[in-house]
Amino acid sequence: MSSLTRLLQEKRKNEPASSSPRTSADTLTTTLESQPLDVQSRNRSSSHISGVSNGSSNDRNRTTVPVPGSVTTVTQIYSEEDSSSTAGSSLDDRNQFSSSFLNSNFAHTASFYGTSAQSKDRFGALINDQGAAGLSSCGASSLAAQNRITSRLSANSHTSGRAIPSLSSSIPYSVPNSNKDNNSSNSNSSSLSSSWLETYAGGMPNNISAIDSNVISSPKVDSVEPRFVISKQKLQKASMDSNNANTTQSRSISRSGSISSQLGNFFFSKNSKESSNPNSAGGAFSVNSNGPSPNIKNPNVTNGSTAIPKPIRARQSSIYSASRQPTGSYTDNLYGSPSSVHDHLPPSQSVPRSQHSSIGDLKRFFKKSSSSNLSSNNNNVIPNGSPLSSGIAVPSHSHSSSHFATGGNSYSSSYNGNGDTIYSHNHGGSGIPFSKRYIKTGADLGAGAGGSVKLAQRIADNQIFAVKEFRTKFENESKRDYVKKITSEYCIGTTLNHANIIETIEIVYEDDRILQVMEYCEYDLFAIVMSNKMSYEEICCCFKQILTGVQYLHSIGLAHRDLKLDNCVINEKGVVKLIDFGAAVVFSYPFSKNLVEASGIVGSDPYLAPEVCIFAKYDPRPVDIWSSAIIFACMILKKFPWKIPKLRDNSFKLFCSGRDCDSLSSLVTRTPDPPSYDESHSTEKKKPESSSNNVSDPNNVNIGPQRLLHSLPEETQHIIERMIDLAPACRGSIEEIMEDPWIRSIDMCHLVEDALSFKVAKGEDHHHTQVDQSEAHIAGLEKKKKKQNNQ
Numbered sequence: 001m002s003s004l005t006r007l008l009q010e011k012r013k014n015e016p017a018s019s020s021p022r023t024s025a026d027t028l029t030t031t032l033e034s035q036p037l038d039v040q041s042r043n044r045s046s047s048h049i050s051g052v053s054n055g056s057s058n059d060r061n062r063t064t065v066p067v068p069g070s071v072t073t074v075t076q077i078y079s080e081e082d083s084s085s086t087a088g089s090s091l092d093d094r095n096q097f098s099s100s101f102l103n104s105n106f107a108h109t110a111s112f113y114g115t116s117a118q119s120k121d122r123f124g125a126l127i128n129d130q131g132a133a134g135l136s137s138c139g140a141s142s143l144a145a146q147n148r149i150t151s152r153l154s155a156n157s158h159t160s161g162r163a164i165p166s167l168s169s170s171i172p173y174s175v176p177n178s179n180k181d182n183n184s185s186n187s188n189s190s191s192l193s194s195s196w197l198e199t200y201a202g203g204m205p206n207n208i209s210a211i212d213s214n215v216i217s218s219p220k221v222d223s224v225e226p227r228f229v230i231s232k233q234k235l236q237k238a239s240m241d242s243n244n245a246n247t248t249q250s251r252s253i254s255r256s257g258s259i260s261s262q263l264g265n266f267f268f269s270k271n272s273k274e275s276s277n278p279n280s281a282g283g284a285f286s287v288n289s290n291g292p293s294p295n296i297k298n299p300n301v302t303n304g305s306t307a308i309p310k311p312i313r314a315r316q317s318s319i320y321s322a323s324r325q326p327t328g329s330y331t332d333n334l335y336g337s338p339s340s341v342h343d344h345l346p347p348s349q350s351v352p353r354s355q356h357s358s359i360g361d362l363k364r365f366f367k368k369s370s371s372s373n374l375s376s377n378n379n380n381v382i383p384n385g386s387p388l389s390s391g392i393a394v395p396s397h398s399h400s401s402s403h404f405a406t407g408g409n410s411y412s413s414s415y416n417g418n419g420d421t422i423y424s425h426n427h428g429g430s431g432i433p434f435s436k437r438y439i440k441t442g443a444d445l446g447a448g449a450g451g452s453v454k455l456a457q458r459i460a461d462n463q464i465f466a467v468k469e470f471r472t473k474f475e476n477e478s479k480r481d482y483v484k485k486i487t488s489e490y491c492i493g494t495t496l497n498h499a500n501i502i503e504t505i506e507i508v509y510e511d512d513r514i515l516q517v518m519e520y521c522e523y524d525l526f527a528i529v530m531s532n533k534m535s536y537e538e539i540c541c542c543f544k545q546i547l548t549g550v551q552y553l554h555s556i557g558l559a560h561r562d563l564k565l566d567n568c569v570i571n572e573k574g575v576v577k578l579i580d581f582g583a584a585v586v587f588s589y590p591f592s593k594n595l596v597e598a599s600g601i602v603g604s605d606p607y608l609a610p611e612v613c614i615f616a617k618y619d620p621r622p623v624d625i626w627s628s629a630i631i632f633a634c635m636i637l638k639k640f641p642w643k644i645p646k647l648r649d650n651s652f653k654l655f656c657s658g659r660d661c662d663s664l665s666s667l668v669t670r671t672p673d674p675p676s677y678d679e680s681h682s683t684e685k686k687k688p689e690s691s692s693n694n695v696s697d698p699n700n701v702n703i704g705p706q707r708l709l710h711s712l713p714e715e716t717q718h719i720i721e722r723m724i725d726l727a728p729a730c731r732g733s734i735e736e737i738m739e740d741p742w743i744r745s746i747d748m749c750h751l752v753e754d755a756l757s758f759k760v761a762k763g764e765d766h767h768h769t770q771v772d773q774s775e776a777h778i779a780g781l782e783k784k785k786k787k788q789n790n791q
């Protein structure tokens with residue numbers, strides 16, 4: 001995909017300077033780029049930074065960053081591979097550093113699918129590898145005193161006009177455990193860095209690196225039994241039938257609670273008897289007794305109830321690990337019905353959990369949700385604004401969708417994100433094959449670790465949809481793990497109901513293919529950003545929409561974990577939607593105040609929060625917050641601030657430097673300071689007075705948080721700083737962020753109810769950039785490039 005990178009670079013070069021109006025973002029980018037790269041000072045600082053001790057084996061893994069003057073030393077424990085990478089990134093040798101810097105840029109969403117060998121890069125973006133010298137004050141600590149843990153109701157007037165109660169807001173951010181296992185994690189991560197950049201980096205300027213994602217063409221499915229065509233409507237009908245059979249039991253009338261289990265039943269033919277039993281919802285999934293986890297540190301989280309046991313190791317519990325386990329590593333005799341165990345336990349009681357925590361989490365999450373739904377929902381129609389979990393009402397007018405079934409067919413009404421309400425007759429439940437209901441139109445939209453996405457038109461009403469064809473199972477991946485990945489993505493996709501989240505219409509298994517039908521958005525946000533035509537106000541609108549989507553997710557106890565530009569699409573009305581829930585996790589269950597920590601290095605390198613690379617378990621909410629801030633920085637700068645949040649990355653190392661702590665571990669495990677009586681004074685930070693490149697100059701903006709912040713518009717710096725606090729426990733929560741005066745002031749495009757439908761109320765201070773459809777999606781850009789090469 002380096003070809004795409006080059007394409008974008010060439011495109012930029014060829015663009016006349018006057019071709020696009022200079023926006024605020026342009027100005028900022030230029031400001032950053034036009035700063036002279038002071039090679040001398042870089043080399044000078046390199047001699048300070050390269051203090052890597054290669055003596056004893058203990059020392060070898062410990063990198064010290066001595067900086068003169070008041071700049072503090074930052075250390076990080078490295079794995080063997082990190083150690084060598086760090087040595088390679090020494091600024092003693094500028095060329096060596098550059099090469100290492102470039103080589104380690106890889107966005108490895110796919111890492112949790114174990115596909116590095118097949119991975120290809122995605123398109124290019126730029127990394128600011130400016131040399132740094134000097135220092136700045138440790139800005140985050142003074143803000144840490146703010147107590148953002150307080151429970152709040154969000155009142156997003158743009159989206160809903162009504163408060164979205166936050167289930168999760170009562171759970172404070174956790175302080176990650178110290179990383180006992182980080183060596184293996186890091187090693188594993190590093191081992192996945194076999195990157196196309198190694199091949200192509202030589203052709204790129206030193207200060208440029210590319211976003212390296214993974215594209216996998218979907219091979220033929222040959223190992224999943226072709227037993228069904230699944231649609232939401234069909235599943236819902238099954239749920240309703242089940243409900244009618246026994247109205248006294250709270251079972252799956254909602255599409256959420258039943259979907260996971262029924263999909264499991266569809267997939268696991270072995271278990272057909274069991275799964276046909278309506279009481280064995282979710283019979284396909286296993287429970288392992290791992291014992292309770294000792295790892296929840298926060299007393300507020302564990303107080304009053306037994307903690308839910310956590311997966312043993314990061315890589316054994318996440319979707320990431322699922323695909324990396326050798327076939328058969330999870331025993332097939334676990335096809336029991338864990339939900340039947342959960343059914344009889346009070347929410348606070350300890351429940352042995354499977355190593356496959358993700359799907360287990362999801363099942364419990366959805367099951368509880370469905371029970372909630374059922375109580376208020378006996379007419380077989382899921383009302384708008386139905387409670388999804390714990391009495392939380394999904395804002396009915398933020399994303400309306402209702403489904404009901406009659407006879408063999410099902411119907412749905414939904415808004416399509418374009419401001420129109422769609423009343424459609426869905427044929428999914430009637431058994432008509434997918435290929436008879438949809439036709440492929442136009443080009444492919446894109447591909448990633450999870451599969452490829454194509455455009456399709458529904459024959460019945462000519463509506464256009466995006467259809468994701470899931471990748472096939474890897475050889476070393478068990479069927480169960482493979483199905484888990486798909487069901488979790490589907491369960492989440494079909495449950496979420498918000499204007500800024502992509503809507504999943506149905507999932508189909510046909511001709512050995514698994515297809516997810518989604519609403520279609522005309523543009524990739526990445527393509528829009530790379531067009532370099534976005535105004536500052538437009539960027540702010542997109543940012544706030546992303547945050548609004550995250551706020552919704554967090555309010556219902558879910559975290560995305562793979563937020564990045566690539567996973568944001570935008571329709572022609574300017575509505576941004578989050579896609580790709582393949583890495584999403586439940587962090588909170590209805591009626592529970594326990595935090596369920598996430599595990600595994602999941603996400604894409606430049607967007608990864610540092611704790612993900614350090615700790616075996618972490619709170620996934622601040623991870624989303626961090627990634628959202630990186631997205632904002634990328635939109636403004638058209639660059640990544642760093643390629644990976646590890647100290648072997650010089651840009652990140654400089655960002656971590658100049659603070660009041662002596663190691664990255666200390667920085668990341670910091671807890672919020674108690675509120676001070678003169679908090680208002682303590683939050684006022686001294687701004688750097690100059691932009692000196694002198695390494696010992698305390699006003700140097702190239703060290704510490706200012707390294708990134710000074711490139712961003714001033715009014716954004718305060719909240720972005722809160723979002724990129726190295727310590728997740730000190731990072732701003734989504735509720736705090738949404739309350740920020742700057743965020744509140746953003747004139748965001750949003751949906752408003754208009755009689756029976758929805759329309760987009762556009763922000764008045766901007767319009768949304770549109771690009772030619774040939775360049776709107778990654779696949780189109782690739783195709784264009786190939787064509788140009790062939791000419």
Ligand SMILES: Nc1ncnc2c1ncn2[C@@H]1O[C@H](COP(=O)(O)OP(=O)(O)OP(=O)(O)O)[C@@H](O)[C@H]1O
Nearest residue numbers: 109445446448449450451453466518519520521580
């Ligand atoms: N609903 C949609 N509308 C328009 N384009 C879409 C839609 N869904 C996906 N795409 C395009 O397809 C690409 C791949 O989609 P997606 O991220 O879901 O796949 P993936 O295999 O899970 O990717 P990843 O490697 O990030 O895990 C996206 O980057 C986007 O370009």
